Amino acid sequence: MLIRHTAALAALLLLGTAPLAQAADKPTDPQIAHIAYTAGVIDVEAAKQALKKSKNKEVLAFAKDMVRDHEAVNVQALDLVKKLKVTPEDNATSKALTKAAAEKRAKLAKLKGVAFDKAYVDNEVAYHKQVDGALETLLIPSASNAELKSLLETGLKIFQGHEQHAEHVAGMLK
C-alpha cells in the first residue's frame, strides 16, 4: 500500500509540477532570473519543433506567437539582469525543467500529423499552467528586486494569455 502510494505520488510529480515543486527553498534573485529565462527558452524550443513538424495553420500561427513573445520577454530579462548586474545562476529547478522539456520533445518527435499537433498544444496548455503556478506561488513572492518582480508579473500575464490561447487552439483541434 505504501509502495503504491509512493509510486502514485512519484508519477504525479513526474507528470505535473515536479521540476518546480523541487524548489521548496526560497530561490534567490539570480536563481529566479535563471528559472524564468529557462522557462522561456523551453517554450521557444518547443515552438521551433512545432514549426518544423506541424502543417496545421492554427498550430503554426500559435507556435510563431510563442517564439515571438518568449524571445521578447527574454530580451527584457537579459537587459534587466545586465542593468542590475545580476548573473543568472543555474539551479536544480532550471536543470529539472530543462530535463523534463528534453524528454517531452523526444516524445513529441515520435509523433506525426494530428497526433503531434494535439500533443504539442495539450502540452502547451499544461506547461503554461505549470509555469503560471510557479510564478504566482513561488517566483514572484520570492523575488526581492522590485524590477525583477515587475518583469515576472508581466511574464505571468503573458503566460496566462498563452495558456488561454493554447486552450483555444486545443478546442479547435478537437
Add this chain to the structure above:
Amino acid sequence: MVRKQHLWIALALTIVAAPVKAETIQVTIDKLVFSPATVEAKVGDTIEWVNKDVFAHTATVKGGWEVMIPPKKSASLTLKAAGAVDYFCRFHPNMRGHITVAP
C-alpha cells in the same frame, strides 16, 4: 461685391453643415492591459491604440473587426457602426476591452 456675398453664404453653410467633429480616442497598452478598458465613443470617432509593450497585440472583436498593433507602435480604427463591442487580444485573450459607440 456679389462674389463676396456668395463667399459669406458659402462660409455660413459650411459652419452650419459641419458635423460634430470626430475625435481620436487613445487607448494605451502597457504590460498587457488596455487602458482605459472601457471607452465611450460615437460613430466617426477613431480609436488609436498605443502599444508600449515589446509584444505584438491585437484588438479583435469576435466575428467582427481586428486591428494589429505591433510592438512599440500605434494602430487606429475609425468606428463605423453604433453599438457596444467587447474586444480582446487574440495573442493574449486575457487582455480585454470594451467600446460603446453612440450613433
